[in-house]
Amino acid sequence: MDLGKERLSQLAADLEKWCQDRMAVIGSDQAVIGISGGKDSSVVAALAVRVCGKDQVTGVLMPYGDQADIDVARALCRHLGIRHHEIDIAPAGQALTAAVEEAVGPMSRQASLNLPPRVRMAVLYAVAQTLGGVVWNTSNLSEDWVGYATIYGDTAGAFSPLATLTTDEVIQLGRLFGLPDRFVEKPPADGLTGKTDEDVLGFSYADLNRYIRTGVCEDPAVKAQIDHLHRASRFKFKPIEMFHSGLPIVADDIAGIYKND
Ligand SMILES: Nc1ncnc2c1ncn2[C@@H]1O[C@H](COP(=O)(O)OP(=O)(O)OC[C@H]2O[C@@H]([n+]3cccc(C(=O)O)c3)[C@H](O)[C@@H]2O)[C@@H](O)[C@H]1O
Ligand SMILES: Nc1ncnc2c1ncn2[C@@H]1O[C@H](COP(=O)(O)OP(=O)(O)OP(=O)(O)O)[C@@H](O)[C@H]1O
Numbered sequence: 001m002d003l004g005k006e007r008l009s010q011l012a013a014d015l016e017k018w019c020q021d022r023m024a025v026i027g028s029d030q031a032v033i034g035i036s037g038g039k040d041s042s043v044v045a046a047l048a049v050r051v052c053g054k055d056q057v058t059g060v061l062m063p064y065g066d067q068a069d070i071d072v073a074r075a076l077c078r079h080l081g082i083r084h085h086e087i088d089i090a091p092a093g094q095a096l097t098a099a100v101e102e103a104v105g106p107m108s109r110q111a112s113l114n115l116p117p118r119v120r121m122a123v124l125y126a127v128a129q130t131l132g133g134v135v136w137n138t139s140n141l142s143e144d145w146v147g148y149a150t151i152y153g154d155t156a157g158a159f160s161p162l163a164t165l166t167t168d169e170v171i172q173l174g175r176l177f178g179l180p181d182r183f184v185e186k187p188p189a190d191g192l193t194g195k196t197d198e199d200v201l202g203f204s205y206a207d208l209n210r211y212i213r214t215g216v217c218e219d220p221a222v223k224a225q226i227d228h229l230h231r232a233s234r235f236k237f238k239p240i241e242m243f244h245s246g247l248p249i250v251a252d253d254i255a256g257i258y259k260n261d
Pocket of ligand 1: 117
């Protein structure tokens with residue numbers, strides 16, 4: 001939805017404070033962000049610069065071999081003045097694929113699509129732990145709503161600043177942060193299938209975002225598809241289910257995680 005100037009400024013201020021608090025609780029001042037050159041990672045990186053300062057933000061560019069638009073990711077890091085590292089994940093992806101295929105036979109197409117996001121997650125955590133930093137998640141509400149994300153891949157991170165903002169709201173935030181159009185206007189694509197998200201999903205983000213914010217979806221088939229994808233993907237955003245043994249837990253359950261026992 002169009003947030004308008006005042007609401008957008010308030011939202012940005014609240015978001016910055018929230019991220020600051022998260023970092024304080026974690027006890028780190030170093031943000032580590034996977035930079036694809038798309039709007040989500042660009043906006044999260046710009047946000048991290050506002051919260052932590054540019055010297056405390058590390059961008060990680062992780063092409064799978066050649067990445068045609070890697071210059072956009074490099075330009076974003078230059079624009080924000082953040083340090084960045086480039087790590088080609090193709091050798092790791094190919095080695096993992098070969099090992100899995102040797103054991104179980106040809107990897108399914110869906111498994112192949114989800115492997116790079118999981119390798120990126122492993123790289124980001126390795127970089128973050130090495131630098132004493134934390135991984136900032138870059139997912140937005142629109143993609144998460146329909147589960148268009150890889151569990152334990154791009155769903156990972158210490159916290160998710162854009163989790164309740166639709167794609168159009170993320171763009172408004174990017175503009176407020178002063179990001180040039182080329183960093184916020186690229187049509188979202190997974191970079192793996194050669195198709196845009198909208199081609200793969202079969203509906204537009206405009207329709208999805210309108211449905212999320214107003215409950216209105218004019219095409220019943222699109223509404224049914226969105227509802228189906230939403231229901232089928234909720235598992236990606238819930239804590240892992242735990243078997244409750246009924247055995248006593250007597251120590252202080254400070255985080256309240258075992259309270260069903
Ligand atoms: N109910 C349930 N409870 C717990 N686990 C459940 C489950 N149902 C399936 N699973 C597990 O989850 C797996 C399926 O989930 P997952 O591995 O995430 O994969 P899946 O949902 O099949 O695919 C994710 C889609 O998102 C696309 N993607 C990923 C990353 C970024 C972007 C982007 O453009 O932004 C797009 C990707 O190309 C792919 O089409 C199953 O193989 C199964 O192991
Ligand atoms: N080539 C890459 N290099 C570095 N990080 C990447 C790369 N591709 C994806 N990522 C990370 O994974 C996240 C999800 O990537 P995806 O390609 O699915 O695009 P997206 O969800 O539309 O996000 P964005 O708008 O940032 O591209 C990105 O926001 C980024 O943090």
